[in-house]
Amino acid sequence: xxxxxxxxxxxxxxxxxxxxxxxxxxxxxxxxxxxxxxxxxxxxxxxxxxxxxxxxxxxxxxxxxxxxxxxxxxxxxxxxxxxxxxxxxxxxxxxxxxxxxxxxxxxxxxxxxxxxxxxxxxxxxxxxxxxxxxxxxxxxxxxxxxxxxxxxxxxxxxxxxxxxxxxxxxxxxxxxxxxxxxxxxxxxxxxxxxxxxxxxxxxxxxxxxxxxxxxxxxxxxxxxxxxxxxxxxxxxxxxxxxxxxxxxxxxxxxxxxxxxxxxxxxxxxxxxxxxxxxxxxxxxxxxxxxxxxxxxxxxxxxxxxxxxxxxxxxxxxxxxxxxxxxxxxxxxxxxxxxxxxxxxxxxxxxxxxxxxxxxxxxxxxxxxxxxxxxxxxxxxxxxxxxxxxxx
Numbered sequence: 016x017x018x019x020x021x022x023x024x025x026x027x028x029x030x031x032x033x034x035x036x037x038x039x040x041x042x043x044x045x046x047x048x049x050x051x052x053x054x055x056x057x058x059x060x061x062x063x064x065x066x067x068x069x070x071x072x073x074x075x076x077x078x079x080x081x082x083x084x085x086x087x088x089x090x091x092x093x094x095x096x097x098x099x100x101x102x103x104x105x106x107x108x109x110x111x112x113x114x115x116x117x118x119x120x121x122x123x124x125x126x127x128x129x130x131x132x133x134x135x136x137x138x139x140x141x142x143x144x145x146x147x148x149x150x151x152x153x154x155x156x157x158x159x160x161x162x163x164x165x166x167x168x169x170x171x172x173x174x175x176x177x178x179x180x181x182x183x184x185x186x187x188x189x190x191x192x193x194x195x196x197x198x199x200x201x202x203x204x205x206x207x208x209x210x211x212x213x214x215x216x217x218x219x220x221x222x223x224x225x226x227x228x229x230x231x232x233x234x235x236x237x238x239x240x241x242x243x244x245x246x247x248x249x250x251x252x253x254x255x256x257x258x259x260x261x262x263x264x265x266x267x268x269x270x271x272x273x274x275x276x277x278x279x280x281x282x283x284x285x286x287x288x289x290x291x292x293x294x295x296x297x298x299x300x301x302x303x304x305x306x307x308x309x310x311x312x313x314x315x316x317x318x319x320x321x322x323x324x325x326x327x328x329x330x331x332x333x334x335x336x337x338x339x340x341x342x343x344x345x346x347x348x349x350x351x352x353x354x355x356x357x358x359x360x361x362x363x364x365x366x367x368x369x370x371x372x373x374x375x376x377x378x379x380x381x382x383x384x385x386x387x388x389x390x391x392x393x394x395x396x397x398x399x400x401x402x403x404x405x406x
Contacts, residue, residue, distance in 0.1 A: 016125070016384075020376045021310060023121040024369060031113040031372070032365050034058070038109035039359045042098030045140030048075045051096040052137055055112045059135060062120055071150030077137040078155070081123050087130030088389050090379045091159030091334070092119055093327070095141045105356040106142065107167025107343070110368050114165045117372030122379055131383040134159050138326075145290055145326035151333065161299065161382060161392060162336030164327060165371035167355075167364065170316035171307050171342045173300040174293060177331075178227070179257040180324035181264055182288040183250045185211065185271055188281040191244035201242025205235055207278045208246045214270035222263055227253040249287075253324060256403060257291045257332065290324045291332035294400045298391045299337040299378075306377035307339065312370050314342040335396035339374050343367035 024031075038051045052075045060066050064079040094111035098104045119133055136155065140146035147156075156162065187208055192201030215228050229251040236243020252267060254260035268284055275282040300318060307315055319340075330336055343363040348354045358364055382389050 017306075017309065017377045017380060019125055020121045020380060021373045023125055024117045024372045024376060027117065027120065028369050030058070031117050031368060034116070035109050035113040035365070035368050036360055038096055038112060039104045042103040043096070044100045045097040045143035045146065046073065046075060048096050048139050051112065052077060052139070055094070055096070055116065055137060058116055059119070062123065064119075064133075064135065071146075071153040071155040073139050073146055073149060075137070075139040076146065076150060076155075079135040081119075081133045083123070083127065083132070084130035087132065088382050089132040089134055089158060089160045090122075090382065091134045091136060091156065091162040091336070092375065092379075093136045093138050093147075093162055093164045093330070095138055097140050097142050099142055099351060102351070103356055104359050105352060106350045107355065107359065107364070108141070109359060110167050110343075110364060110371070111165055112137075113368045114371040114375065117369065118375035118379065121372070121376045122383075126380060126383060129383050141326055145288060145329070147326035148289065148329050151329055156330055156334055159334055160389070162327075162330050162334045163375055163378065164336070164338040165375060166338055166340050167343050167367055168340035169342060169344050169346050169348050170314045170340065171312040172316045172340050173303055173318050173337055174322050174340070175295050175297075175300070175318045175320055176255050177293040177322045177328045178253040178255055178324045179260045179292040179328065180251060180253050180288065180290040181260060181286060183252070184233075184285045184287055185248050185250060186283040186285070187246045187275065187278070188283075189242065189244050189246075189278065192242045194240045194242050198242060202279045203236075203242050204246035204280055205243040207274045207280045207282065208232060208248050210274040210277055211248070211271055214274060215267070218266060218270060223254065223259060225255045226260070226263055227251075228267075255292050258403065290326055291329045292403070293328045293331040294335070294396060294403055296335045296337060296392055296396050296399065298388070298395050299335060302378045302381050302388065303337055303339045303374060306374045306381070307370075309377060310370050310373045312341060312374065314346065332400070335392050339371055339378075341367040341371040341374070
């Protein structure tokens with residue numbers, strides 16, 4: 016059956032590659048992916064999927080469903096299609112829709128004797144607001160048992176974990192005065208930021224090694240001869256453990272409060288983004304990599320231990336999931352780079368689309384056809400999540 020799935024995807028590769036090239040040539044930034052979303056949903060609708068548009072509070076998000084039989088595992092296949100502003104598809108999101116389509120069509124048309132459900136989610140704005148977070152808040156992804164994705168990469172691999180992330184804007188409000196003639200009448204908002212930065216440097220010594228804290232000044236308050244009335248900075252706090260990061264955030268807020276007290280200024284702390292860490296499910300990772308071996312995917316590598324942050328982590332915090340990263344650029348090539356962009360319509364990218372579709376289809380079949388696989392995935396996810404939330 017797997018060989019039949021792989022051959023089916025190979026046989027329909029031309030329209031899949033045409034779609035990938037269209038999305039690449041029509042780069043749309045987050046929440047503006049109207050043409051990309053339309054093209055993907057048109058093909059799904061033509062092939063018998065029920066489509067829901069404008070879901071999860073996002074106009075360019077969609078859900079497409081197909082039920083075969085009664086009950087069975089509900090397989091979620093997620094795709095992004097937003098480009099980077101001013102650059103284009105330098106993160107290979109144009110490859111995701113075609114791969115998800117290839118896997119979905121092969122499963123729907125060939126797996127006719129088993130009970131299962133396919134749910135394809137179009138997930139906008141990963142690069143900007145983290146669209147999956149908004150979709151989760153609006154009850155998306157509750158109808159799937161497993162979440163699968165693909166991503167273009169330098170190596171064919173999976174992730175063991177990802178960094179939970181919380182971004183903040185901090186604003187200090189002081190009192191303006193002449194810096195030379197009446198400094199005693201002023202209360203410097205910039206001093207509040209500077210003391211906050213110093214407090215963070217002291218905090219670094221007393222948190223776990225995986226915690227990362229970054230900051231930058233957005234508004235320093237004006238000329239040197241005026242005590243600044245206003246100052247603003249942005250902060251990113253990360254950890255591989257959301258529960259521990261939440262503890263660190265409370266300590267961070269106390270440092271902000273302390274800086275305010277020391278400078279007699281007022282402050283605001285505004286959270287602008289919150290991403291969860293992935294809950295690893297090695298059983299699912301192994302299924303993906305086994306299928307990568309079956310299709311002879313290039314540069315198969317060990318799972319990635321060092322990763323960044325993604326809104327897919329929020330989905331994987333609630334549902335067992337994994338993403339197959341398929342090699343299509345030279346080893347060591349960074350995403351969001353000119354090199355990634357230049358490889359977007361090459362033979363390697365086209366091969367990656369088809370290989371990822373085959374890997375996803377084979378993995379979904381392993382779950383649909385083997386109840387033991389399905390139960391092991393659910394059990395491991397539950398166990399690992401319980402470990403993650405305990406400190």
